[in-house]
Amino acid sequence: xxxxxxxxxxxxxxxxxxxxxxxxxxxxxxxxxxxxxxxxxxxxxxxxxxxxxxxxxxxxxxxxxxxxxxxxxxxxxxxxxxxxxxxxxxxxxxxxxxxxxxxxxxx
Numbered sequence: 001x002x003x004x005x006x007x008x009x010x011x012x013x014x015x016x017x018x019x020x021x022x023x024x025x026x027x028x029x030x031x032x033x034x035x036x037x038x039x040x041x042x043x044x045x046x047x048x049x050x051x052x053x054x055x056x057x058x059x060x061x062x063x064x065x066x067x068x069x070x071x072x073x074x075x076x077x078x079x080x081x082x083x084x085x086x087x088x089x090x091x092x093x094x095x096x097x098x099x100x101x102x103x104x105x106x107x
Contacts, residue, residue: 001050004043004055008061026048027052062098
């Protein structure tokens with residue numbers, strides 16, 4: 001079986017619950033919940049089981065990816081890059097993260 005893909009909110013919710021309860025208790029609470037499961041809404045019992053026992057990967061939203069890229073140090077800029085070149089590289093990266101193709105920029 002493969003690891004399940006979760007949102008950051010789902011992963012954070014599972015990690016929070018695991019700190020306080022056993023895996024079995026997290027599953028039992030998920031199954032017996034009569035209200036919404038908060039951040040765990042949208043995942044199935046199978047997904048929760050795989051996340052707890054096999055593992056999971058976090059799929060960042062486009063906004064989270066953009067923020068992560070914005071915060072990371074940029075060591076790939078050459079000393080001769082002008083402000084215009086740097087701006088263009090940033091635009092191209094933003095389009096790449098968003099999955100948007102624009103002729104003349106990244107196509």
